[in-house]
Amino acid sequence: MLTANDPSRKSWLSVPQDSDFPIQNLPFGVFLPEDDFTTIGTRIGNTAIDLSALHQLGYLDGIVLPEDVFLQDTLNDFITLGRPVWRQVRNKIAEIFDEKNDILKNNTEHREQILFPIEEVQMLLPVFIQDYTDFYSSMEHAMNVGIMFRGKENALMPNWKHLPVGYHGRSSSIIVSGEDIHRPVGQMKPADADEPVFGPSKLLDFELEMGFITTDGKHLGERITTDEAEDYIFGMVLFNDWSARDIQAWEYVPLGPFLGKNFASSISPWVVTLDAMEPFRVESPKQDPTPLPYLQTEGKRTFDINLQTFIQPENSTESKVCESNFKYLYWNISQQLAHHTVNGCNINAGDMMASGTISGPEKENFGSMLELSWRGAHTITLDDGSERKFINDGDTVIMRGYCKNDDVRIGFGEVTSKVLPAIL
Amino acid sequence: MLTANDPSRKSWLSVPQDSDFPIQNLPFGVFLPEDDFTTIGTRIGNTAIDLSALHQLGYLDGIVLPEDVFLQDTLNDFITLGRPVWRQVRNKIAEIFDEKNDILKNNTEHREQILFPIEEVQMLLPVFIQDYTDFYSSMEHAMNVGIMFRGKENALMPNWKHLPVGYHGRSSSIIVSGEDIHRPVGQMKPADADEPVFGPSKLLDFELEMGFITTDGKHLGERITTDEAEDYIFGMVLFNDWSARDIQAWEYVPLGPFLGKNFASSISPWVVTLDAMEPFRVESPKQDPTPLPYLQTEGKRTFDINLQTFIQPENSTESKVCESNFKYLYWNISQQLAHHTVNGCNINAGDMMASGTISGPEKENFGSMLELSWRGAHTITLDDGSERKFINDGDTVIMRGYCKNDDVRIGFGEVTSKVLPAIL
Numbered sequence: 001m002l003t004a005n006d007p008s009r010k011s012w013l014s015v016p017q018d019s020d021f022p023i024q025n026l027p028f029g030v031f032l033p034e035d036d037f038t039t040i041g042t043r044i045g046n047t048a049i050d051l052s053a054l055h056q057l058g059y060l061d062g063i064v065l066p067e068d069v070f071l072q073d074t075l076n077d078f079i080t081l082g083r084p085v086w087r088q089v090r091n092k093i094a095e096i097f098d099e100k101n102d103i104l105k106n107n108t109e110h111r112e113q114i115l116f117p118i119e120e121v122q123m124l125l126p127v128f129i130q131d132y133t134d135f136y137s138s139m140e141h142a143m144n145v146g147i148m149f150r151g152k153e154n155a156l157m158p159n160w161k162h163l164p165v166g167y168h169g170r171s172s173s174i175i176v177s178g179e180d181i182h183r184p185v186g187q188m189k190p191a192d193a194d195e196p197v198f199g200p201s202k203l204l205d206f207e208l209e210m211g212f213i214t215t216d217g218k219h220l221g222e223r224i225t226t227d228e229a230e231d232y233i234f235g236m237v238l239f240n241d242w243s244a245r246d247i248q249a250w251e252y253v254p255l256g257p258f259l260g261k262n263f264a265s266s267i268s269p270w271v272v273t274l275d276a277m278e279p280f281r282v283e284s285p286k287q288d289p290t291p292l293p294y295l296q297t298e299g300k301r302t303f304d305i306n307l308q309t310f311i312q313p314e315n316s317t318e319s320k321v322c323e324s325n326f327k328y329l330y331w332n333i334s335q336q337l338a339h340h341t342v343n344g345c346n347i348n349a350g351d352m353m354a355s356g357t358i359s360g361p362e363k364e365n366f367g368s369m370l371e372l373s374w375r376g377a378h379t380i381t382l383d384d385g386s387e388r389k390f391i392n393d394g395d396t397v398i399m400r401g402y403c404k405n406d407d408v409r410i411g412f413g414e415v416t417s418k419v420l421p422a423i424l
Numbered sequence: 425m426l427t428a429n430d431p432s433r434k435s436w437l438s439v440p441q442d443s444d445f446p447i448q449n450l451p452f453g454v455f456l457p458e459d460d461f462t463t464i465g466t467r468i469g470n471t472a473i474d475l476s477a478l479h480q481l482g483y484l485d486g487i488v489l490p491e492d493v494f495l496q497d498t499l500n501d502f503i504t505l506g507r508p509v510w511r512q513v514r515n516k517i518a519e520i521f522d523e524k525n526d527i528l529k530n531n532t533e534h535r536e537q538i539l540f541p542i543e544e545v546q547m548l549l550p551v552f553i554q555d556y557t558d559f560y561s562s563m564e565h566a567m568n569v570g571i572m573f574r575g576k577e578n579a580l581m582p583n584w585k586h587l588p589v590g591y592h593g594r595s596s597s598i599i600v601s602g603e604d605i606h607r608p609v610g611q612m613k614p615a616d617a618d619e620p621v622f623g624p625s626k627l628l629d630f631e632l633e634m635g636f637i638t639t640d641g642k643h644l645g646e647r648i649t650t651d652e653a654e655d656y657i658f659g660m661v662l663f664n665d666w667s668a669r670d671i672q673a674w675e676y677v678p679l680g681p682f683l684g685k686n687f688a689s690s691i692s693p694w695v696v697t698l699d700a701m702e703p704f705r706v707e708s709p710k711q712d713p714t715p716l717p718y719l720q721t722e723g724k725r726t727f728d729i730n731l732q733t734f735i736q737p738e739n740s741t742e743s744k745v746c747e748s749n750f751k752y753l754y755w756n757i758s759q760q761l762a763h764h765t766v767n768g769c770n771i772n773a774g775d776m777m778a779s780g781t782i783s784g785p786e787k788e789n790f791g792s793m794l795e796l797s798w799r800g801a802h803t804i805t806l807d808d809g810s811e812r813k814f815i816n817d818g819d820t821v822i823m824r825g826y827c828k829n830d831d832v833r834i835g836f837g838e839v840t841s842k843v844l845p846a847i848l
Contacts, residue, residue: 254677264768
């Protein structure tokens with residue numbers, strides 16, 4: 001079924017060493033070529049591939065597809081078709097671009113309609129997201145935050161090991177990599193103040209997360225089991241859940257994060273399918289206590305994905321501030337989706353479910369400035385000598401992620417956003 | 425501008441005494457007539473009016489409208505046109521159905537295409553909702569809940585009087601009046617248990633709320649002021665924010681309500697415009713302390729709307745369990761919207777923002793069973809002699825709302841949903 005994953009396959013399109021996008025990846029995204037229409041596409045090396053042109057020119061014949069399924073502004077209609085179709089399309093693309101197949105390779109006219117240098121296309125938000133949920137599934141992150149705010153004894157809330165804690169976020173302000181954000185303005189209450197104050201957030205932070213994108217689920221009232229969950233998951237992206245710690249701290253009791261989060265979240269533009277990540281399955285951390293039956297999973301239900309965060313000050317070079325891994329998460333994506341729907345909550349194609357900050361056991365694995373600077377107690381020194389406790393205006397935050405073994409590297413590219421000054 | 429509000433106007437369509445829908449209301453909704461296409465419509469008395477037919481037959485000539493704006497499954501495109509267009513359409517409808525205007529009245533063929541008895545159409549969800557936010561703006565409700573769970577001294581959180589506390593909810597599970605719900609299943613931790621348990625919620629509740637629907641806002645990063653806010657609000661509906669108190673209690677710390685809420689929320693099908701509610705403007709309760717400048721409003725910025733909740737057991741009659749009023753809310757809708765966007769969060773046409781449970785000062789004003797039964801300490805006796813602490817399987821919960829003065833009654837109709845047994 002997963003012939004697209006054959007590690008020995010090479011493409012006639014050039015793939016630079018250590019590219020995130022060998023022919024074994026074949027992620028899906030939406031892009032706007034210069035002087036052309038928005039299209040759904042995929043990517044090999046540094047070449048963007050127009051799937052609507054590939055489809056119209058007959059290269060996908062044999063797969064049952066709606067005529068305009070790739071001539072869309074979002075992946076939603078394609079996602080609705082379901083995993084068997086995603087697989088057929090990915091396998092077919094792998095055949096078309098296999099180095100042993102010279103049909104398209106030798107057709108200059110078709111190549112001009114289908115292939116674009118990646119630097120000549122504009123990547124767009126890949127999905128229309130009706131609902132976005134953020135989980136809180138890293139035990140190391142929950143412990144760090146708990147210790148900072150409640151002390152070591154009460155660090156983890158009583159429910160934390162029994163269910164994947166989550167909350168609803170704002171869909172409208174999810175943006176694609178490359179879009180800048182403004183420092184948010186709002187109401188805060190400094191520790192030494194009697195009354196709240198108004199102004200730009202002083203404690204702007206990133207959160208290193210990943211998000212998965214679902215397809216259409218079941219009817220309202222019905223649940224998706226952990227065994228079924230992966231059939232409802234299209235793929236994953238890098239997710240920077242921007243946070244204003246001072247706004248969040250004042251507002252979040254008792255109903256949770258709101259304006260401290262909903263000013264922006266940034267995602268990477270290429271959705272990597274679970275199929276492409278198949279060689280990188282690993283087991284989740286052992287769960288003790290054993291969760292209730294509806295949350296139990298067996299075997300390798302998560303993925304070994306290296307994650308990095310960099311800060312690039314204005315007119316300077318980038319510095320790595322964090323190195324983490326998706327596999328550290330205590331709750332896996334099947335558990336998250338089963339929990340989300342256990343009460344009958346329905347899901348739709350394009351819904352986004354993010355992991356929560358992904359921290360690991362060591363200090364360099366911490367996935368937010370809140371943890372790296374330990375609530376501002378320490379200073380992080382960047383490679384250019386400048387110091388940070390949180391994020392400054394002019395800083396660009398870059399997150400990258402990839403899976404890698406001896407045979408292949410399957411990457412997510414990057415999510416990057418620059419922080420502009422507040423609009424007052 | 426608001427000639428549609430002329431209280432002396434009468435319609436040639438019959439309007440029963442105490443109807444919520446006199447010619448001064450003219451709400452907007454979406455309905456499916458028998459053997460016809462889904463259309464946007466309005467309502468006078470018990471007659472549903474097909475606006476796409478009215479438009480196609482030339483009755484709206486003179487208003488600049490996209491050709492298919494009423495031939496839609498949702499109001500979103502119409503909402504996007506903005507308040508000046510909403511007003512023109514409402515004023516024009518008022519003229520067409522004025523008792524002094526016999527053009528349509530005398531055209532039997534056109535009347536057959538445009539008018540439907542309300543019982544022969546199926547009301548549909550009026551808007552596509554990308555993002556749904558729930559506020560917590562009733563001081564009486566926040567106090568009641570606070571006293572129950574934290575005691576009188578700490579009832580209101582320190583932030584409560586400084587900002588309209590809110591959180592994001594789930595859009596996908598918002599349903600229209602008439603759709604039934606299943607009792608949600610999930611994880612709870614009974615007070616006397618050492619470990620959490622799995623099963624149907626035992627503490628299913630309604631929350632008496634209202635929701636407002638927005639039009640497109642500003643760019644990400646820009647805010648809407650309290651003075652501008654009403655220009656971005658299309659209208660209001662009744663909102664039943666179903667809640668499973670036992671699921672909520674176990675899950676909600678520290679990130680807020682999730683599965684205790686997102687299994688369903690029910691709304692009334694007719695969106696009543698702010699214009700129609702104009703005669704019922706009142707001042708909000710005095711705010712002490714004075715909020716920060718970005719939250720300040722002057723004059724009559726809320727509305728006098730009588731609200732009622734009824735429980736109808738299976739095969740029995742309905743009993744009123746609560747009588748409240750929208751005017752009790754401490755934070756008005758302009759403050760809610762200004763707060764929501766102060767950090768640059770963007771809004772779209774069709775977004776739903778609900779009030780939170782609307783309780784008032786007296787016991788009969790409490791807007792949830794949690795408060796009416798004081799967390800199960802008291803029993804509510806219904807008219808048929810049956811007793812309730814929370815909602816039983818087979819119960820239908822009905823909410824109604826209306827504004828009324830000596831001249832006119834502008835109502836919201838009702839939102840009604842029946843509770844079916846859990847799917848195990």
